Amino acid sequence: MPAGFYAIPIAKINRETSDAVSITFDVPSLMAGQYQYKAGQYLTFSAIIDGEEVRRSYSMSSSPVTGEQITIAVKEVEGGKMSTYLNRNVKEGDVMDIMPPMGKFVLEPSASAANHYFLFGGGSGITPLISIAKTALQEEPNSYCYLVYANRDEDSIIFKDEIDALAATYDNFKVIYTLDNPKGAWMGHRGFLTKETVSEIARQELGLNYPVAQYYTCGPSPMMDV
Known part of the structure; x- marks a missing residue:
């Protein structure tokens, strides 16, 4: 070893x-x-x-x-x-x-916090983001989490059932899916997370005028360049 x-x-x-x-x-x-x-x-x-x-x-x-x-x-x-x-x-x-856990891309929760967390993920980049979301929802009841999650199609959405369950359980959690190549009658957002799609989603769904906000992004390299 x-x-x-x-x-x-x-x-x-x-x-x-x-x-x-x-x-x-x-x-x-x-x-x-x-x-x-x-x-x-x-x-x-x-x-x-x-x-x-x-x-x-x-x-x-x-x-x-x-x-x-x-x-x-x-x-x-x-x-x-x-x-x-x-x-x-x-x-x-x-x-x-x-090896034991490492990394500085972390959430430091505080029970008295009233934050707005914006989580932008693509593909397997959902892994640290869902950990951050679950932790914030558990530890910070006055905070809000907004997850924007991009994938190829609906079948490629990792943790979809768990994410949808969080959205159904917590009023202070919202998920927005966007698909690059959706199948069938997809009614949600379409396209890869570019500057344009992020701006559109922010304008239509989120709004960004919050006094306290933190942003976390994790996904493939092209998305990280946005």
Whole structure:
């Protein structure tokens, strides 16, 4: 095992879309302190694939305040060694080498806060954003979360059932989907998240005149350039 990594067993694997899985880990109680984390942080994995060590980092989609086990989501990328391995080869009960959580793309919740969080995500970029949303909704009852989530089509929306359940449960959470290539009679927003589509969505759905607001963006490189 590489230095700095610990052996953590897989508790559950769930097929989220045709090319993405969520993987839940059973962190041993003796290591619980080392794997405490903040919403938005990531884990680094090491695996021997085709005889070579491969390391990749994946954000956690679970929230540290809701009692969930640590969970990541991985979308299979063409030619991606680790993403393909995690989507096709691992199984429940397997043990993976994982470093403790890291990262500064985090939410620091405060029970007295009254913030407006704008979360812009694309594809598997939803993973840290849903963690941030769940944490804010749990810990900051006076704050509002607005998620704008872009995907190829409706079948490629990761965590759609969970996101829709949050929207149904919390009046202070709103989700807006936009699809690049929708199927059938899609009535929502269309197109990739460009400056133009973000401006349109902000004008039609959100409004941006808030005294306290924080913005989080996570997605593919072209979206991050917006």
